Amino acid sequence: MTAPRRPVPAVLRRLLAGGLRIWKPAAVQAVVTLVLLVGYVWMADVYVRVLVAEHRATAALTASSLASTLSSALNERLALVRGLTAFVEVASGTGSLAEQFPRYAEGLRRSVVGVRNISAAPDFVVRIVYPMEGNEKVLGNDLLRDARPGFADTVQRAIVSRDVTVHGPVKLLQGGQGLIARQIVYGPGKPWGAVGLVFDVGAILNEVRFDRVPAHLGFAVVTDSGQQVAGDALALKGDPLVERINLPDGFWHLALAPRTSWEGLAHGDPTFRGFQLAFFLLSLLIETVTFMAIGRRHTLERQVDLRTAELGRAKNELEQFAYATAHDLQEPLRAIASYAQLLEHQQKGIAGRGERGLHPRDRRRRRTAEDAAARRAAFPGGEPGAARLRRHPGRRSAEGGAGGADAAHRRCRRRRDRGGPAAGAGRRAAAARDLHRADRQRHRISPSLPRGGGADFPSEGRRL
Structure with missing residues (x-):
């Protein structure tokens, strides 16, 4: 014989009845909240992708403008090297190179900013340099036997290509960093030697005006061998926009990328904050209306x-x-x-x-x-x-x-x-x-x- 079932206490019955009355409105409110949450995630993802596309398009325009300006600045300076080569070929044939070189070099220095020195190296040994002040250590330097990394290789490339080669930035003998552009001068039947111009990298960057890069973006300029010319190397680790700058004997890369990420840049955009605020207010309104409707129905049921x-x-x-x-x-x-x-x-x-x-x-x-x-x-x-x-x-x-x-x-x-x-x-x-x-x-x-x-x-x- 089974024992009689104990009756459910009145308090527990009231709690169960109240729970049964509450779980339906709570379930409806939870469903509305879940729908709003899913809608926010989807809409936020779409809006972030739109903002990322807009920021990438804006950054691409900036990178293209910077690359174009940098290419123009470099080509302008490389053109001076070609002019210097033609001058040395003519002056060395007439025997007036030592007399005319300072005057011609001064004209080259005035044509562009950032020229540190101009040199001529008969038999690939520097014999003439302008200005002499501050560049005395350059005299007597054998270009083919220079121990600095890549220096002699750049001269050999110039001999092979018969065009201007660019080396650097490299540590200079007279101190500091510089960008060296060099070209071979040919005499009757054999190379006469070489000429070179040393440029200040900072002056070139100032001319390009990299300061117009937005604060939330970082840039980097690297050579085809991976040597960093300017900028921040962290810009290469993200998802950068890369512009190619062609040079006579190679190329450089200009990379532009956000300092965090493209998605982080989109999330920090003021328009995205406005979207979040608008969606929050709309969600609050929907939640309030749903709560009032459910509360009114619950009140009617109670009545x-x-x-x-x-x-x-x-x-x-x-x-x-x-x-x-x-x-x-x-x-x-x-x-x-x-x-x-x-x-x-x-x-x-x-x-x-x-x-x-x-x-x-x-x-x-x-x-x-x-x-x-x-x-x-x-x-x-x-x-x-x-x-x-x-x-x-x-x-x-x-x-x-x-x-x-x-x-x-x-x-x-x-x-x-x-x-x-x-x-x-x-x-x-x-x-x-x-x-x-x-x-x-x-x-x-x-x-x-x-x-x-x-x-x-x-x-x-x-x-x-």
């Missing part, structure tokens, strides 16, 4: 529950009132029936002839009162019938109305049987009318019951 509970209490009170009223109505009906019986006994005693001594009209009135009281007592408004009527509104009880009609029908039949065929015509007609009326009342209350009552006296039934 419906309260009204239903009030109606239930009112229904119970009405049923109690109807029961008490029906019970109270039985007392007058019993009193009517009792007084009708007393009146019958009194009239019988006065007449001294029993039932037959009463006048038919008195008998009909008395029996009509008794039948009415009996029918009202057995009607669904009575004590047992009221409960059935409350459970099934609009439906009469066969146990109430039909029972009262059957009782009246039986009394009328007994009156008719007591009279018999020997009774007078008036008495028989009155009994037939009462029986016919009781039969119609019974059939009206319960149509399923068989009709009868006038079959034994067809003549009276037809006269009625």
Whole structure:
């Protein structure tokens, strides 16, 4: 035998009922929040990609402009080397190189900024340099035997290509860093030597105006061998925009990239912050409207529950009132029936002839009162019938109305049987009318019951 189940405490039942009422609104609010979150992630991703494309396009324009300016600055200086080569070829043939070189070199220095020195190296040994001040250490330097990395290789490339070669930035003998452009001078049947110009890298960068690069972008200029000329090497580690700068014997790369990342640059954009603020306000509005709608529905459901509970209490009170009223109505009906019986006994005693001594009209009135009281007592408004009527509104009880009609029908039949065929015509007609009326009342209350009552006296039934 299993132990009886312990009843759930009232507090726990209330908590469970409250939880069941709350979980649906909470689930709807959570779904709305999830949809907004997914929408934000998708829209933010799309907007970030748009901003990245815009920033890359802007950075590409900047990189292209810088590369074009740098290429022009370098080509302008390389053109001076070519002019110097032509001058040395002519002057060395006439034997006036030492006299004319300073004047020509001064003109070259004035044509562009950033020229540190101009030199001529017959047999690849520097013999002439301008200006002499500060460049004394250059004199006597053998270009083919210079120990600095890549220096001799640059001279050999110039011999092979017969064009200008660029080396550097390289550490200079006289101190500092410089960019060396060199070209071979050819004499009759063999190389005469070489000429070179040393340029200040800072002056070239200032001419290009790398200061116009936005603060959130970094740049780097590197040679084809990977040597850094200018800028920040970190710009090469991200996803840079690269512009190629062609040189006679190679190329340089100009790289432009954000200091963080393109996505980080897009997230820091003021327009993206504006998008975040607008989406936040829109989401807050949607969440508020959803909360108000759910709260209103929850309030309406609570009001419906309260009204239903009030109606239930009112229904119970009405049923109690109807029961008490029906019970109270039985007392007058019993009193009517009792007084009708007393009146019958009194009239019988006065007449001294029993039932037959009463006048038919008195008998009909008395029996009509008794039948009415009996029918009202057995009607669904009575004590047992009221409960059935409350459970099934609009439906009469066969146990109430039909029972009262059957009782009246039986009394009328007994009156008719007591009279018999020997009774007078008036008495028989009155009994037939009462029986016919009781039969119609019974059939009206319960149509399923068989009709009868006038079959034994067809003549009276037809006269009625």
